[in-house]
Amino acid sequence: MKRRLALAIAIGIAAPSLAFAHGLVRTDEELIKVLQTAAPAKIVANATIMNTAADGTMKVIQKGTNGWTCMDPGSHHTGEPMCADAAAMAWADAWQNKKPPTAAVGFMYMLNGDSGVSNTDPYDRNTEATPTNNWIQTGPHVMIVGTDAKAMLETYPRDAKADPTVPYVMWPGTPYEHLMLPLK
Secondary structure, three states: OHHHHHHHHHHHHHOOOHHHHOOOOOOHHHHHHHHOOOOOHHHHHOOEEEEEOOOOOEEEEEOOOOOEEEEOOOOOOOOOOEEEEHHHHHHHHHHHOOOOOOOOOEEEEEOOOOOOEEOOOOOOOOOOOOOOOOEEOOOOEEEEEOHHHHHHHOOOOOOOOOOOOOOEEEOOOOOOOEEEEEOO
């Protein structure tokens, strides 16, 4: 628990929230309401919840007891509420800081879906499709991350222009490839 909380705080201190950079700051109450739709209620109720502070870093607004962290990091460009277990938080920290990804298999919920992102470049910050960024938008989904999941990923479609209505590998061929599992 302490390690996960320290990691979540480190992510917040190390890099300003992209939600802040895109003007997506919510009050604590607004964020909690949004997060209640991002993952199963029992996970959110007992998760560490992080919000964007005035300086753009992430701050803990609720200490959790279940090993999950929920936030709206705006990791793409419009804010996408999510909840992640400790292994997925470590993987996200590696991705955001361009470090080698963690081996441990992690799990993330994004039950509100995402607003779209390049399916081939983890660092593409375009806010819409371009002729070369293989834009993909996935509705409600869960993600399985971590290099220990690599053998499992080999059995799923790895197309740059993936069909987001079936399971597929996002960012195929990069160190941060992971499994996207659409729910609708």
